[in-house]
Amino acid sequence: MKFRKLPFRNLTKKPGRTAMLTVLVMILSFAMFAGAATIFSLRNGMKSLEARLGADVIVVPVSAKSKVNLDEMLLQGTVGYFYMDSDVLEKVREIDGVEKASAQTFLATLRADCCSIPVQVIGIDPDTDFTVQPWIAQSYGKPLETYDLIVGSKVGTEIGSTLRIYQQDCQVVGRLDSTGTGMDTAVYTTMDTMHLLLEAAQGLGHDLKITGDPDEVISAVYIKVKDDSSAVSVNNYINVHIRKVESVQTKNMLTTVSDGMAGASSAMTILIGGIWVLTFLLIIAAFCMIIRERRLEFAVLRMLGASRRMLSGMIFTETAAICVLGSVLGILLACAVVFPFGGLIEEKLGLPFLQPGAGMCILLAAGTFLGVLLTGTVASMWTANRLSHVDASKILREGN
Amino acid sequence: MSLLELKNISKIYGELKALDNVNIKVEKGEWVAIMGPSGSGKSTMMNIIGCMDKPSLGEVLLDGVDISKESSKKLTEIRRDKIGLIFQQFHMVNYLTAVENVMVSQYYHSMPDEEEALEALGRVGLRERAKHLPSQLSGGEQQRVCVARALINAPELILADEPTGNLDEANENIVLDLFRQLHREGTTLIVVTHDPEVAEAAQRTIVLEHGRVAREIINENFQE
Numbered sequence: 001m002k003f004r005k006l007p008f009r010n011l012t013k014k015p016g017r018t019a020m021l022t023v024l025v026m027i028l029s030f031a032m033f034a035g036a037a038t039i040f041s042l043r044n045g046m047k048s049l050e051a052r053l054g055a056d057v058i059v060v061p062v063s064a065k066s067k068v069n070l071d072e073m074l075l076q077g078t079v080g081y082f083y084m085d086s087d088v089l090e091k092v093r094e095i096d097g098v099e100k101a102s103a104q105t106f107l108a109t110l111r112a113d114c115c116s117i118p119v120q121v122i123g124i125d126p127d128t129d130f131t132v133q134p135w136i137a138q139s140y141g142k143p144l145e146t147y148d149l150i151v152g153s154k155v156g157t158e159i160g161s162t163l164r165i166y167q168q169d170c171q172v173v174g175r176l177d178s179t180g181t182g183m184d185t186a187v188y189t190t191m192d193t194m195h196l197l198l199e200a201a202q203g204l205g206h207d208l209k210i211t212g213d214p215d216e217v218i219s220a221v222y223i224k225v226k227d228d229s230s231a232v233s234v235n236n237y238i239n240v241h242i243r244k245v246e247s248v249q250t251k252n253m254l255t256t257v258s259d260g261m262a263g264a265s266s267a268m269t270i271l272i273g274g275i276w277v278l279t280f281l282l283i284i285a286a287f288c289m290i291i292r293e294r295r296l297e298f299a300v301l302r303m304l305g306a307s308r309r310m311l312s313g314m315i316f317t318e319t320a321a322i323c324v325l326g327s328v329l330g331i332l333l334a335c336a337v338v339f340p341f342g343g344l345i346e347e348k349l350g351l352p353f354l355q356p357g358a359g360m361c362i363l364l365a366a367g368t369f370l371g372v373l374l375t376g377t378v379a380s381m382w383t384a385n386r387l388s389h390v391d392a393s394k395i396l397r398e399g400n
Numbered sequence: 401m402s403l404l405e406l407k408n409i410s411k412i413y414g415e416l417k418a419l420d421n422v423n424i425k426v427e428k429g430e431w432v433a434i435m436g437p438s439g440s441g442k443s444t445m446m447n448i449i450g451c452m453d454k455p456s457l458g459e460v461l462l463d464g465v466d467i468s469k470e471s472s473k474k475l476t477e478i479r480r481d482k483i484g485l486i487f488q489q490f491h492m493v494n495y496l497t498a499v500e501n502v503m504v505s506q507y508y509h510s511m512p513d514e515e516e517a518l519e520a521l522g523r524v525g526l527r528e529r530a531k532h533l534p535s536q537l538s539g540g541e542q543q544r545v546c547v548a549r550a551l552i553n554a555p556e557l558i559l560a561d562e563p564t565g566n567l568d569e570a571n572e573n574i575v576l577d578l579f580r581q582l583h584r585e586g587t588t589l590i591v592v593t594h595d596p597e598v599a600e601a602a603q604r605t606i607v608l609e610h611g612r613v614a615r616e617i618i619n620e621n622f623q624e
Contacts, residue, residue: 013495305480305508
């Protein structure tokens, strides 16, 4: 027997005790990793939403509010459609303080007999769009042809496959990276294709509530305000001067999301802190019980010549072994829960949720591992300190 | 030169004097028994000789060196290098086999050597039981493993506290025979006991009463 393995021998000979401690450490690392990964995913989602939204002000028809919840449509991918005259875009561009303005047109595919899957189709003008086009250019890199589609990351179809929308065969040519927002469940195409799809939908008897030429309608205008201008002013100007539209500041939409995220993050942090304190106390309590159970063993080892430092080293090795095993299991369990069920968590929280990349996950795992090891080290130092006050000779005489 | 000399040793707990100005000399190779009723100071003396405690007053000379003022760390080293301890309740590490229990003592002293540990078990007649756990050994066998463990590092002094207190007569005789063998080989033995028969096996008996040396008895019938 290699005596450096003495601590491991003890662990294997007491499987019940080892399992109990390992489970405690596993709970701690699970809470730390899962909580941290969730908080990071929420923050990533928020950043992604800010980056993708890109616009300061969004203009929609005044009737839009009665049809859909705009926040939900943008954040959670609720499908919907509404239309207004395309001249709204020109009116907006003429407003002082508007740097960029680009229209988008929405179409929801709901009917199974006409379409492959129910999705939100968004038509953009590649020449003027500044919200989605940069990401499309990054993902696809070529101009979109008629009936070409770029799909969001959560749309279950392969690049190269055909999506049937209102009996029109569209080609999936690219896929956007995940954003953690409703954009992940939408498909994007050019305005030309969108107009063809609108005509097709109408031709199939789908009542889109469009009065007039489908080529002359849009659903929303996305506005980027000049740096030296105020989004509030532009927003107010539109609401006062342009009829039948409603202007919404994205900042206000984001504030709602941001408040929700801050609340969820705080709750998560408190939960992690609470679990950490509780688990730490449980680990200390478990060590306390173990000291009582093992004080005779430690007294014998002291009598045989083990110094306090040697015994501390032995306790630390045992603790470290349990921490390594427990934290690895906890992190793996957290990965198995958080990552596959990210969509469900996003749905339940109702907030943008973008899971961190592999590098950040490794950092979080390393942080969790070190945090757990630190907790174990503190617990083992406390145990070693308690043991240093044990009167070995008294224990050996009394036998307990 | 004496192997051990206690000079004017006192151990004081508050107002209680567990040992009161005790003077004892133990020569190299000698076998001494320490007897006395409960509360006479036997355990306190055992702790001081075994480097598990320090006297309040006086000097403890081990091999001519005063160890009474040494640090706890130094006392651990002295105990590890020079003293083999045997207890009434055996105190084996319960998750290690008999041979591993002997090797633990080697490990903290120098280097574990399984063959040497098996030889030590052979000396106490337990080589065949080397791979057994303490729970698979009788009380007598456990005590013999503890004797082997105490011997393995060739200590200058074997210090035994009631070594036969938990044994039946047959096993008591086996352990005493082992002590006789050790004595013949030149090992110094100090045995703390309340059993007159065990004390009579020693060359000399020191009787403690109320923390003082009440008398010393030379065993005229001592048999090598």
